[in-house]
């Protein structure tokens with residue numbers, strides 16, 4: 001009816017018709033824009049503290065985040081910690097862009113632990129993990145809901161983490177490859193005469209070699225560190241002088257950049273892919289997401305190279321299995337790589353569910369590549385933080401070296417590094433404690449995400465199904481004093497855990513310090529206690545780190561060999577400090593080392 005009248009009016013007044021239409025369109029557009037604007041504005045969850053300015057901005061918290069980043073070099077995790085302090089609250093919400101529902105941030109270990117371990121209504125936050133990994137490894141279980149498919153995927157490589165596989169496959173491989181890194185660093189320490197150099201790439205590539213060895217076995221032909229060792233060993237005095245690597249009267253504090261020599265193509269492809277992932281966990285922010293997508297196009301070649309080489313390795317593993325079966329021996333007993341175990345598991349899983357094995361599927365390809373990706377950046381970042389922390393705490397490093405030397409007397413006598421059997425056969429509480437403390441202070445993975453599967457409560461605040469909860473692993477209650485929380489606000493299971501004596505907390509007076517002793521118990525600090533206090537480095541519960549056991553083994557081997565072979569001397573101030581950048585992991589902005597070889601027998 002109304003429309004009829006309206007058009008009748010228009011027909012009767014033809015001159016005004018055009019104007020009216022324009023006005024109508026303008027009003028409608030304004031209304032639409034206004035509605036869109038209102039829709040795009042953050043919709044705070046009632047009762048949970050937030051930054052008032054952010055709630056009034058269409059981009060929510062992003063402008064203040066970028067501002068803090070520009071002014072102080074802070075990462076988004078620093079921003080979260082900053083917010084918790086500004087709002088003086090263990091729980092708050094942030095708004096990560098238009099049309100995005102609020103993210104709840106939890107800066108309280110006890111409640112995080114409760115969510116991760118005991119609360120069924122929370123699961124992996126698939127969207128946030130997918131932001132990071134979906135482009136590269138779409139069929140990997142890391143960004144799947146906890147369901148049957150996830151379980152089947154995890155089964156493919158699960159027995160790689162059994163003590164037997166770790167001892168016979170991972171240990172020797174990691175040790176051999178880390179020894180190669182030690183060789184490289186000996187050369188660098190000698191050629192540079194103790195000048196500082198960037199350790200990041202070496203550690204990254206050493207860890208890559210190690211995990212590639214574990215994944216694909218002894219015959220894998222692509223190495224990152226070995227060509228560098230060969231290249232540096234080939235330089236004579238004249239070349240060293242000409243390249244400006246030598247120490248002179250004046251350059252002791254100047255970092256040396258060592259030439260790298262020729263690079264392996266497959267290694268280069270993997271490194272390119274890893275680089276393209278860096279910057280991803282910020283993908284809640286559109287700017288970074290676009291950066292990622294455009295880089296993906298550049299990374300296309302690398303993706304193809306990687307798919308092809310893994311397919312080749314898969315075929316090789318299938319052939320190997322056939323040969324072993326043909327020889328009539330138990331193929332499992334002699335599996336010598338993760339990919340071999342995976343092929344075997346695929347065959348068994350196929351057999352038990354009456355289907356044909358699919359050895360070259362995208363799932364197989366992504367699971368083994370995900371093993372490499374998830375496994376090496378995390379570990380090498382932790383080691384890079386580790387060498388910094390150890391260099392800045394010489395008394396701790398000296399104590400650690402003494403503990404290592406006491407535990408490996410034969411190696412001291414024979415003036416060599418401990419071998420893999422010695423390292424795997426020893427339990428050294430001070431080494432365990434140092435590893436645990438490095439993990440706590442490094443903040444390699446500074447937060448853990450979960451999503452609510454149903455309407456529920458966190459610290460007494462109702463949240464809706466689908467809300468993401470981000471738990472800080474390096475903030476209040478882990479690395480700095482936490483907030484007081486009224487016991488009644490905690491969940492029932494959290495309160496029960498306290499009654500059962502299962503709640504842990506650090507002493508606020510020293511929780512910010514790097515102090516391995518905090519993990520030691522007993523009269524003479526002779527017992528390592530992994531549950532001494534809050535630690536979120538590997539996440540917790542059913543979706544915690546798949547590779548944790550291997551990560552500990554790797555850290556044990558790498559730390560032992562580095563501390564055994566080198567004194568870590570302080571670097572100049574401009575090459576030191578604890579600022580970080582966030583890639584796949586939270587990395588040190590500056591990772592330099594200044595090394596002096598430990599000569600066994602001379603200092604004893």
Ligand code: HEM
Nearest residue numbers: 142374375378379445537538539540543544545546547551
């Ligand atoms: C110091 C080294 C490492 C750190 C700090 C680390 C940290 C983490 C964290 C925080 C998570 C998420 C946990 C959660 O949401 O509760 C995770 C998951 C995972 N990690 Fe690690 N990790 C390390 C080494 C490794 C290694 C060596 C591997 C494999 C060889 C690995 C494979 C994985 C996988 C596959 C997942 C996903 C598990 C799932 O979604 O079910 N990680 N890791």
Ligand SMILES: *[C@@H]1O[C@H](CO)[C@@H](O)[C@H](O)[C@H]1NC(C)=O
Nearest residue numbers: 126143144145147148149150
């Ligand atoms: C499990 O969840 C993933 C998504 O996270 C989905 O692709 C898959 O189909 C699910 N599997 C089952 C058995 O529901």
Ligand SMILES: *[C@@H]1O[C@H](CO)[C@@H](O)[C@H](O)[C@H]1NC(C)=O
Nearest residue numbers: 190191193237240246247248
């Ligand atoms: C320069 O390097 C060579 C080769 O490593 C070494 O023998 C020599 O002592 C170095 N010179 C100085 C001044 O350190």
Ligand SMILES: CC(=O)N[C@H]1CO[C@H](CO)[C@@H](O)[C@@H]1O
Nearest residue numbers: 173176177180209213218223
């Ligand atoms: C890159 C590299 O050095 N890889 C080695 C890792 O360890 C295994 C086992 O000794 C070697 O076969 C690899 O060549």
